[in-house]
Amino acid sequence: MISKENDTMTQWIDVCAADALEPDDVIRFDHEGQTFAVYRTSDDAYCATDGLCTHEQVHLADGYLEGRIIECPKHNGRFDIMTGAAKGAPACIDLATYPVKVADERVLIGLG
Amino acid sequence: MSIRRIVIIGAGATGTAATRALRASGFDGALALIDGEGETPYERPALSKSVLTDAADPPVLLDAATIAREAIDLVSGIPAAAIDRAARCVTLANGPAISYDRLLIATGATPRRLTLPGAERVYYLRNLADARAIRTRLVPGAAIAIVGGGLIGLELAASARRLGCAVTVIEAAPRILGRAVPARLAAAIEARHRASGVAFHTSATIASIDGAGLRLDNDAWIGADAVIAGIGVVPETALAGAAGLALDNGIAVDAAFATSDSAIFAAGDCCALPHRLFGTARLRFESWRVAGDTGACVAATLLGVARPFDAVPWFWSDQYDETLQIAGMPQFGARIVERATGTAAPMLFHLAADGRLVAAAAFGPAGAIGRDIRIAERLIAACAHPAPEDLADPSRPLKVLLRGTVAA
Known part of the structure; x- marks a missing residue:
C-alpha cells in the first residue's frame, strides 16, 4: 500500500482543533462542495470517511459512533470508519476513506 | 442427524x-x-x-x-x-x-382486507406489483382516499401529496397511529400532514365505495378517483x-x-x-x-444451535423529509418522560412501573433524533433504569447513561 502521507499530491486541509473532537466522537466537515465525517475513536485514533451515508445521503456525523462502527441516524446502515466497509443493511455500498493526521494541535484531513 | x-x-x-x-x-x-x-x-x-x-x-x-x-x-x-x-x-x-x-x-x-360494498375497487400495498398498480393512479390532481391512518397509509399520503394528488385519510379510531405510536407523536405527525394539505376524517367508518368515491356511515361523501387501504x-x-x-x-x-x-x-x-x-x-x-x-x-x-432472538425491536417510517423512529415497545411502558429535541415533538421515553426503559420514540429530521434513539436502544437492551431527570434534560448527553450498563 502506498502511504498517503508521502503522496505529494495529498493536500492537508485544516479541520479543527485537536481538542474540539472528543474521544469516541464524530464531526461533519465541509470542504469545496464535499462533505466528510471526521472521527476520533475511544483509543485516540483519528480517521475520516465520506460524510453522507451511501444508502440515502444522510449526514453520518449525526449518527452514533460505537467503537469502529458509525451508524446512520436514518435507517441504521453501519460502516467501519477505518475501512469504509458497509457492515449492515440497508447500507451495501462502502464509503471512501481519507487520511487524517494531527499536527500542532490541529486535525488535518488529506484530500486530492 | x-x-x-x-x-x-x-x-x-x-x-x-x-x-x-x-x-x-x-x-x-x-x-x-x-x-x-x-x-x-x-x-x-x-x-x-x-x-x-x-x-x-x-x-x-x-x-x-x-x-x-x-x-x-x-x-x-x-x-x-x-x-x-x-x-x-x-x-x-x-x-x-x-x-x-x-x-x-x-x-x-x-394486507387485511376491507369487507363492504365496493371493496373490490380498493388497492392495497404489500408487494411490488401492488406498488406499480398504485403508481398508475397517483397522477397530479387525482383525488386519493386512504383508508387507515397507520404507517403505510401515512407514507402513502406523503408520497401522493408529493406527486400532486389531493389526499384524504379516513381512520376508524379517534386518532391516527393508534396501534403503535404514542399520542403525542401521532399529533405531531398529523399536524405535519395537515400542513402539507392532507385532510383527515377520524372516528369515521366507511359504509360503501363506488367508482366516484366513498360514503361514510354518517352519510358524508368523500369523492375519490382511487381508494387505497392500509388497515394492518x-x-x-x-x-x-x-x-x-x-x-x-x-x-x-x-x-x-x-x-x-x-x-x-x-x-x-x-x-x-x-x-x-x-x-x-x-x-x-x-x-x-x-x-x-x-x-x-x-x-x-x-444449524442446530438454538439462538433466542434478543435484539431490541426498532422501526422507522419516513414521511416527507422527516422520520418517525421507535425503539422498544411503548405499550409496555407505565409512564412517559419527555425530552426536548428541538423538533416539533419531544423524544418520548417509556418507563415500566419499575423504572426500566422499555421504549423510546421520536419524530423529526433523522439527524436530530437518530443518534439518541440508537443510544436508547442500547439502554433498553441493557435493561437500564435511567433516572427520569437525566432523560428529561437535553443538556445531559444520553451517551453518559450508557456507562455502567452491561448489555444483557
Missing part, C-alpha cells in the same frame, strides 16, 4: 437474510429459497416511497451474482403449495416436491396451518423460532414469538429490521 438440506419459503427480508447467514456460517449443503412472487428479491420499504414518487426500482436483496456465488436454488415465481411433515418435503404449486432436513417458513404477512396486516399462516403447526396470532414459535415441529422453524412477520425484554406472551413485530434480524438469527438455530 446431519443437516444437509434446508428449504426456506419466502424471499423477503427474513428469508434472504437467513440464506446469507447460513452460507456465512459455513453451511454448504443444499439451500432452496422458494419465492412465489417471481421478482428478483427486493426491499419493501421503498414501495411506499421512491417506487411511487420516482418510479424507482426497489433495492435488490439478493442479486443474480449472489444467488450463483452462494449456490442458492431460487425457485422463482412458483409458490409453495403444501408442507408434508411426515415426508419432510415442500410441494410446489406446479407439482414437484423439495425435501428438507430443516424448513424455515418466512411467508410474511398480507395478517400473518401469512395458510401453509403452516394446513400442515397442522400450532398458531397463536401467527405461527407460534419459541424465542429461538422453533414451531411445534422440531424440523420446522418460522421467522419474520408470519410468526409470533416471546421476547426476553417484554414478558412471556408471544408478540409480532412487523418491522423491516426485525424481519432481517430474525432471519439472520434463525440461521444458527437451523
Whole structure:
C-alpha cells in the first residue's frame, strides 16, 4: 500500500482543533462542495470517511459512533470508519476513506 | 442427524437474510429459497416511497451474482403449495416436491382486507406489483382516499401529496397511529400532514365505495378517483396451518423460532414469538429490521444451535423529509418522560412501573433524533433504569447513561 502521507499530491486541509473532537466522537466537515465525517475513536485514533451515508445521503456525523462502527441516524446502515466497509443493511455500498493526521494541535484531513 | 438440506419459503427480508447467514456460517449443503412472487428479491420499504414518487426500482436483496456465488436454488415465481411433515418435503404449486432436513417458513404477512360494498375497487400495498398498480393512479390532481391512518397509509399520503394528488385519510379510531405510536407523536405527525394539505376524517367508518368515491356511515361523501387501504396486516399462516403447526396470532414459535415441529422453524412477520425484554406472551413485530434480524438469527438455530432472538425491536417510517423512529415497545411502558429535541415533538421515553426503559420514540429530521434513539436502544437492551431527570434534560448527553450498563 502506498502511504498517503508521502503522496505529494495529498493536500492537508485544516479541520479543527485537536481538542474540539472528543474521544469516541464524530464531526461533519465541509470542504469545496464535499462533505466528510471526521472521527476520533475511544483509543485516540483519528480517521475520516465520506460524510453522507451511501444508502440515502444522510449526514453520518449525526449518527452514533460505537467503537469502529458509525451508524446512520436514518435507517441504521453501519460502516467501519477505518475501512469504509458497509457492515449492515440497508447500507451495501462502502464509503471512501481519507487520511487524517494531527499536527500542532490541529486535525488535518488529506484530500486530492 | 446431519443437516444437509434446508428449504426456506419466502424471499423477503427474513428469508434472504437467513440464506446469507447460513452460507456465512459455513453451511454448504443444499439451500432452496422458494419465492412465489417471481421478482428478483427486493426491499419493501421503498414501495411506499421512491417506487411511487420516482418510479424507482426497489433495492435488490439478493442479486443474480449472489444467488450463483452462494449456490442458492431460487425457485422463482412458483409458490409453495403444501408442507408434508411426515415426508419432510415442500410441494410446489406446479407439482414437484423439495425435501428438507430443516424448513424455515418466512411467508410474511398480507394486507387485511376491507369487507363492504365496493371493496373490490380498493388497492392495497404489500408487494411490488401492488406498488406499480398504485403508481398508475397517483397522477397530479387525482383525488386519493386512504383508508387507515397507520404507517403505510401515512407514507402513502406523503408520497401522493408529493406527486400532486389531493389526499384524504379516513381512520376508524379517534386518532391516527393508534396501534403503535404514542399520542403525542401521532399529533405531531398529523399536524405535519395537515400542513402539507392532507385532510383527515377520524372516528369515521366507511359504509360503501363506488367508482366516484366513498360514503361514510354518517352519510358524508368523500369523492375519490382511487381508494387505497392500509388497515394492518395478517400473518401469512395458510401453509403452516394446513400442515397442522400450532398458531397463536401467527405461527407460534419459541424465542429461538422453533414451531411445534422440531424440523420446522418460522421467522419474520408470519410468526409470533416471546421476547426476553417484554414478558412471556408471544408478540409480532412487523418491522423491516426485525424481519432481517430474525432471519439472520434463525440461521444458527437451523444449524442446530438454538439462538433466542434478543435484539431490541426498532422501526422507522419516513414521511416527507422527516422520520418517525421507535425503539422498544411503548405499550409496555407505565409512564412517559419527555425530552426536548428541538423538533416539533419531544423524544418520548417509556418507563415500566419499575423504572426500566422499555421504549423510546421520536419524530423529526433523522439527524436530530437518530443518534439518541440508537443510544436508547442500547439502554433498553441493557435493561437500564435511567433516572427520569437525566432523560428529561437535553443538556445531559444520553451517551453518559450508557456507562455502567452491561448489555444483557
